[in-house]
Amino acid sequence: MATVPSEITSQSPSTPNPTKQKVRVVIVGGGFAGLEALRYFRGSAFSYTLIEKKQYHEFTPDIPEAITSPTLLRKISKPFSSCRVVDRCVFVKDIVRFDAVQKRVYYVKPEGGPEEFEEFDYCVLCTGATYTS
Secondary structure (H helix, E strand, O other): OOOOOOOHOOOOOOOOOOOOEEEEEEOOOOOOOHHHHHHHHOOOEEEEEEEEOOEEOOOOOHHHHHHHHHHHHHHOOHHHOOOOOOOEEEOOEEEEEEOOOEEEEEEEOOOOOOOEEEEEEEEOOOOOOOOOO
């Protein structure tokens, strides 16, 4: 299990924030780890931005069953727009780079256009894994 800096864990919803400014948390990836990170950091002291390629979370363990039962297809994906925990969702084509000094994630939107960025105080990378069989 990953460790979380004490300054983050001390910012619980019941902890007063003297600056009244929310801590900006950017979560890259909306799979199981990204949703767990959202759940972990939820609270009034944080402002969340989810950066994801798809506009929905896909419950991948049910995919083989959904192939044989097409009625299950609607149940295995949930749009992030229905997720009330996230303050903001940014859907991207690609993450271009991370700038740890300026604390920015640079990305390109699906429709193209210039590079854009999202600033953060903390960035959580939950991009999943790929494998070959």
